[in-house]
Amino acid sequence: MQARWNDAGATIRAGALTGIRAALAPRGLQPEPLCERRGVDPALLDNADARLPVGRYVDLLEDAARVSGNAALGLRLGYTQPLSSIGPGAVRMGRARSFGEAVRILIADLPLHQDGVRIDLEVDGRWASLSYSIRHLHGIEYAQDAELSIGKMLSAARRLGPSADWAPAQVHFEHPAPADPSAQRRLFGAPVHFSQPRNALIFDRALLDAPMRGAEGLGAGEAAGAVLPCTESAPDLVAALKGRILRALPQGGVTIEAIAEQLALSERTLQRRLQEAGLNFQQLVEQLRYETACRYLQQGHLPLTEIGYLLGYSEPSAFSRAFRRWSGASPLAYRRQLS
Secondary structure (H helix, E strand, O other), rough: OOOOOOOOOEEEHHHHOOOOHHHHHHHOOOOOHHHOOOOHHHHHOOOOOOOHHHHHHHHHHHHHHHHHHHOHHHHHHHHHOOOOHHHOHHHHHHHOOOOEEEEEEHHHHHHEEOOEEEEEEEOOEEEEEEEEEEEOOOOOOOOHHHHHHHHHHHHHHHOOOOOOOOOOEEEEEOOOOOOOOHHHHHHHHOOOEEEEEEEEEEEHHHHHHHOOOOOHOOOOOOEEEEEEEOOOOHHHHHHHHHHHHHHHHHHHHOOHHHHHOOOOOHHHHHHHHHHHHOOHHHHHHHHHHHHHHHHHHHOOOOHHHHHHHOOOOHHHHHHHHHHHHHHOHHHHHHHHHOO
16 A cells, blocks of 8 residues: 655655764675665765655665674664764753753754654653654664664763663564564663564663763764754754654644744744745644554554554544545555555
């Protein structure tokens, strides 16, 4: 089944591939043939601020892991990359006073690095969780990117947090377990569970209030001289807008008034900026709901009622009607065709 919306314009900074050449070298491989196979200009590997389509980036990582025989390639790549690979947001994280503040900066700034990404911080009793997902890829495996991103979160916690040997309580991944998950368990120093509803680090909520080591935890050149993102450009606005909408979906009604307030803009200004970018707020909300629904439906263990709730629908029937309107098929029929 072909998605009506596939967000073909979604991009990611080439900095996400930092270190891939060194990761392939021990196997006698070069990234250029992999780039060419996926239609990625190899010159982007030397230009961290250049952008490439998210789908091609994900496929490139999967290819690299497969041809190298290294199922943990994405994980190692994310853990060893400098934090500056996510862009200027790394500088703001380095200036955070607590781990919780650094997480909030990450949530706010990462959509500028990668379109369509969703990061959620949830606190339940003693425990907190930090989760990651790409919400507009339909029928595309992104295990390597998921492990790269969670690995980078672990690296950030150890570089900037109070302890260089910090370990989470648990780690969850959406994708099935590799044949040998020992690399994942060794790196995290914690139980790692696969085929879960989300990709997430679970940790003691006390860490959120822990002071940060700050810029001393950043690598050379990461703490100085970076330029903060320009919030006036249309691409930055759209990325920030999508991030706010995605985080608001589980709460139900997403209004332009609430989103404008979060972006520190008047409703009229946001409407004008959207018109200049050729966008309609309500259509954008519906597009993101549909893309998110497709992503959730790929996770066969997620009940349809739970998916509807995560999209802001109080009744399964409302979700079913909306999905049929978007795709022409019921959520159950869509899931059956995927399987």
